[in-house]
Amino acid sequence: MSIKTTLTLAAAATAIGFSGAALAGSHGGDDDHADTDRALVILTSDSLQTQGMAMILSNAMQQQGTELNILLCDAAGDLALDGYESGEAINTPPSNPAGQVKPEGIMGMLMGNGASVDVCAIYLPNTEHEEGDLREGVGVAAPGPIAEMMRDPKIPVFSF
Structure with a gap:
């Protein structure tokens, strides 16, 4: 990744973060759960705008x-x-002064900040790709743990 790309992504994260921070005050949640707040984001769309918005x-x-x-x-x-x-x-x-962003760039930032990213269990067997083709840090999801998260009423599931 070039230094220009890295700086652009850093600016995007900062700008996007400021946008998110403005909304945080209107959330109205229980602050005691801030450390244990989890979410499952399922992204299937091939639309660039949908992928981008999911990552934003x-x-x-x-x-x-x-x-x-x-x-x-x-x-x-x-x-x-x-x-x-x-x-x-x-x-x-x-x-949002971030300008232009790419979904995979934001995803990389999310992973760098601790997000867990996996492909569906059926993604690799239904493509010409293998596990070694995945970005560093991306795993292959097992249906059991994903189903567990989906069933947990404390973990919201967002689909795009």
Whole structure:
């Protein structure tokens, strides 16, 4: 990753984080659960804007103290591939000075800040890719633990 890309991603994270922080005050949750707040984000869409928004919202949740588990399935699983680039960057809203971002760039930042990212158990067997093709730190989800999270009423599930 070039220094320009790294600086752009850092600026994006900061700007996106500020946007998320503004919303944090309106959440109205129990502050005692801030350290144990978890979320499962399931991303299947091949739409660049949907992938980007899923990552931007995930970043805002992480900035607000949420422990993230991200599951990439179907076409979104490609984000997990080492060296994958989504092509065009997406523009952030005018109120957000981040400029242009790519979903895989935000995902990398999320992982760097502790987010867990996995591909669906059926992603690799249904593509020409192998586990060695995944970005460092990306795993292959087992259905049992994912189902456990989905069934836990304390863990919200967000699908994109």
